[in-house]
Amino acid sequence: xxxxxxxxxxxxxxxxxxxxxxxxxxxxxxxxxxxxxxxxxxxxxxxxxxxxxxxxxxxxxxxxxxxxxxxxxxxxxxxxxxxxxxxxxxxxxxxxxxxxxxxxxxxxxxxxxxxxxxxxxxxx
Amino acid sequence: xxxxxxxxxxxxxxxxxxxxxxxxxxxxxxxxxxxxxxxxxxxxxxxxxxxxxxxxxxxxxxxxxxxxxxxxxxxxxxxxxxxxxxxxxxxxxxxxxxxxxxxxxxxxxxxxxxxxxxxxxxxxxxxxxxxxxxxxxxxxxxxxxxxxxxxxxxxxxxxxxxxxxxxxxxxxxxxxxxxxx
Numbered sequence: 001x002x003x004x005x006x007x008x009x010x011x012x013x014x015x016x017x018x019x020x021x022x023x024x025x026x027x028x029x030x031x032x033x034x035x036x037x038x039x040x041x042x043x044x045x046x047x048x049x050x051x052x053x054x055x056x057x058x059x060x061x062x063x064x065x066x067x068x069x070x071x072x073x074x075x076x077x078x079x080x081x082x083x084x085x086x087x088x089x090x091x092x093x094x095x096x097x098x099x100x101x102x103x104x105x106x107x108x109x110x111x112x113x114x115x116x117x118x119x120x121x122x123x124x
Numbered sequence: 125x126x127x128x129x130x131x132x133x134x135x136x137x138x139x140x141x142x143x144x145x146x147x148x149x150x151x152x153x154x155x156x157x158x159x160x161x162x163x164x165x166x167x168x169x170x171x172x173x174x175x176x177x178x179x180x181x182x183x184x185x186x187x188x189x190x191x192x193x194x195x196x197x198x199x200x201x202x203x204x205x206x207x208x209x210x211x212x213x214x215x216x217x218x219x220x221x222x223x224x225x226x227x228x229x230x231x232x233x234x235x236x237x238x239x240x241x242x243x244x245x246x247x248x249x250x251x252x253x254x255x256x257x258x259x260x261x262x263x264x265x266x267x268x269x270x271x272x273x274x275x276x277x278x279x280x281x282x283x284x285x286x287x288x289x290x291x292x293x294x295x296x297x298x299x300x301x302x303x304x305x
Contacts, residue, residue, distance in 0.1 A: 031150065064272040106258075
């Protein structure tokens with residue numbers, strides 16, 4: 001693992017390796033800059049060397065400040081995909097959760113080069 | 125001053141099962157959010173509904189922290205405070221999440237215009253407003269990019285707002301969001 005963050009009440013677990021990023025939980029940090037900056041930096045560094053990179057998001061809830069962070073992250077991923085890295089992003093959500101399904105669909109516009117899939121699950 | 129028993133009655137009559145009034149900071153919000161979450165999940169049997177109510181509560185609270193005209197700075201950002209009131213109540217059809225905070229009069233015209241526009245938008249138009257705002261980034265002085273209001277507008281069934289003069293001469297911004305069961 002290159003970078004990990006343990007889940008807290010207000011922030012998701014984050015696991016970053018050379019090939020994969022997994023983010024799970026709720027996201028409404030006390031300090032969005034403090035939370036997001038190390039993630040962006042570390043992901044950027046990984047993307048510079050990666051040829052293939054998978055991303056899984058399993059969020060139950062995120063606030064509007066986090067939406068901006070997610071959008072920036074997705075743009076970074078899509079840029080890397082535009083530069084030749086093979087990137088697949090999965091947005092997982094509980095099948096009965098309209099809000100998270102809609103939230104996932106909202107980010108579709110950010111992806112022109114990377115693949116982006118919404119994945120309903122029976123349980124999150 | 126209102127008698128305590130009348131205050132108690134008042135909260136029961138308006139079905140207000142959670143209320144916070146005073147200086148709110150991110151660290152205070154962290155401290156109370158479990159209590160709010162538990163209460164909201166108790167009151168609303170379905171998880172997606174409870175999460176929606178909670179989501180709106182967080183946006184309302186964070187707007188107070190960041191934008192209340194009465195604020196108290198701190199060394200640590202998470203202790204910076206905005207003064208206001210946020211309340212969650214049950215209604216005949218669902219839930220109401222209200223926020224009140226003092227507001228600087230200069231920002232009223234633009235805020236009012238934005239909110240009137242939001243109120244008139246359909247679900248599809250709100251989605252467009254949301255994606256546009258994500259792409260264009262935060263306006264100056266904003267951490268949430270006005271996204272907070274757009275997100276609340278999308279998640280709720282209706283919202284109302286008002287600018288009211290209080291007895292002390294300051295202007296209060298009242299934002300009331302309703303979610304149906």
